[in-house]
Amino acid sequence: MTVTTPVTATTPATTATPAAGPRPSATAADHTSAPAGDRTGARTPEAADVISGARERIDALDDRIIGLVQERMAVSAVIQEARISSGGRRVNLSREMEVLGHYREALGKPGTALAMTLLELCRGRI
Ligand SMILES: O=C(O)C(=O)C[C@]1(C(=O)O)C=C[C@@H](O)C=C1
Secondary structure, X not given: OOOOOOOOOOOOOOOOOOOOOXXXXXXXXXXXXXXXXXXXXXXXXXXXXXXXXXHHXXXXXXXXXXXXXXXXXXXXXXXXXXXXXXXXXXXXXXXHHHHHHHHHHHHOHHHHHHHXXXXXXXXXXX
């Protein structure tokens, strides 16, 4: 089986401190049909190696994504504080429509859901 590796960048996408924390430990379900000590679900050692390596890359990418989300939250807070201090409202719906459209164009319908989650992280629930 061939595993494609579309992401090749190795430089950090942000200077923000990655939010690395403890990862959940394996549950009993992870071990039901795999060799002892294997958490990949692979049926061969070769596949297990591919999966383990790719998972390390995913973990590193997730750390960068989390760092970018935290950076976005901080920048969004600057905007909201400036607007509120000037007498405006926290939320600007026309701008949110632009953000939603941007994500939808790039990622399709699930991109809209992702953008909505990001907006909620950045300005709270409305
Ligand atoms: O761009 C703004 O005006 C923001 O306040 C930032 C932001 C965002 O996080 O993208 C947050 C709240 C607004 O409702 C719209 C967008």
